[in-house]
């Protein structure tokens with residue numbers, strides 16, 4: 391059996407253990423410490439954002455963001471339907487109702503037109519949505535300027551789920567820095583990993599201070615343990631943050647390597663008519679190409695997503711269908727949804743290709759061979 395080629399696997403930079411050992415040697419084995427502060431500072435400088443709070447996961451960050459925006463039971467939160475379930479799950483943690491918004495064709499992310507239609511309709515039905523969660527899927531920037539304009543017009547705060555988009559930019563500005571709150575993930579398969587972890591970012595100092603307070607069990611200032619609010623145990627560990635610091639030393643390289651993967655695939659698919667790649671619509675959009683993704687566009691050809699996936703599988707290469715939209719998931723299908731068929735079609739016909747920054751030349755050759763043979 392040939393060695394497995396993963397969709398996206400961890401890729402260490404080399405200095406991670408230096409930071410982890412420092413934590414060990416100084417006995418900073420806790421959910422706070424110099425690595426947590428250092429990792430927050432690295433992110434702050436890289437993203438050009440004022441404040442960062444390192445947390446235990448991206449999911450925890452979204453949950454805390456909703457708590458900070460005072461989203462409560464019975465409230466409605468608009469969110470991208472074409473995403474990973476971690477975007478939507480936290481909406482239900484606070485007892486609120488997800489209202490799912492379909493995608494547009496250019497970036498595969500939240501359609502601004504459907505968003506505005508949904509806002510008007512929810513207001514007409516008697517309830518103004520309390521927040522918008524917009525996702526930058528696969529690293530591709532959503533049409534964030536249009537979405538922010540709509541959000542500002544109706545005065546609804548925006549949470550940007552940039553879990554897949556660290557290193558991506560819109561008009562030279564880092565994703566996650568457009569909305570009131572941005573969230574990041576450092577899970578094992580993301581562009582950089584701390585083995586597991588997340589962050590909340592914002593230019594609002596008070597919000598981030600409150601995030602740190604709530605993430606450490608909401609302890610009031612007193613010699614004994616005193617609490618006037620419900621707290622959470624969501625802070626990042628100092629060991630985990632050490633891995634994150636090592637990874638931040640190579641984030642620039644990782645973005646370049648993933649963008650090179652995209653160019654590698656673009657060349658292969660150049661003369662394959664049945665398939666198109668998710669591409670930056672114009673130079674305002676800068677994707678980290680966390681994953682390179684394709685969609686089968688032809689209805690005449692018998693070539694299809696599933697057969698290509700199985701051809702990869704036979705060669706021990708992992709490729710995965712695009713996210714199944716949340717409005718099609720048994721757990722969320724009864725929530726309100728505003729759809730146009732775009733994400734359903736993407737799910738039926740789309741595939742994520744192996745996109746690790748650590749793919750070797752030999753592995754790329756194996757991948758290329760499968761594609762060439764399938765379309766021969």
Ligand SMILES: *Cc1c(COP(=O)(O)O)cnc(C)c1O
Nearest residue numbers: 447448449474476477553575577
């Ligand atoms: C990974 C991911 C998350 C959740 O991050 P975790 O750190 O795994 O909790 C949220 N949203 C999207 C779009 C993701 O891909």
